[in-house]
Amino acid sequence: MLEITKNYVTDENQQPIAVQIPIAEFEKIEEILENYGLVQLIEESEDDERFAKDEAWKYYQYLKNKNVEN
Structure with a gap:
């Protein structure tokens, strides 16, 4: 648990x-x-063909890294 x-x-x-x-x-x-929200979004759209889980994860990592650089 986070103190x-x-x-x-x-x-x-x-x-x-x-x-x-x-x-x-x-x-x-x-x-x-943010991670919780991403997991919820991925689980809701598992049957949706817009993003596969691995594609969504790669995109999320890209966005996260992009924000760290700024």
């Missing part, structure tokens, strides 16, 4: 209104959500 370091932001009445997390942990959460 998340949280800092709570409170208002003047000490009521929690937001949470701050380190950017590295945020990026890991973002990656997990």
Whole structure:
């Protein structure tokens, strides 16, 4: 399980209104959500002939690498 370091932001009445997390942990959460979404998309379109699983995975890796370079 991913451990998340949280800092709570409170208002003047000490009521929690937001949470701050380190950017590295945020990026890991973002990656997990993207991967989950990709898996869901692949599973939904398994019978669809637009992309085979391996083609979708290669395209995803291309997009991911492209984003890392920017």
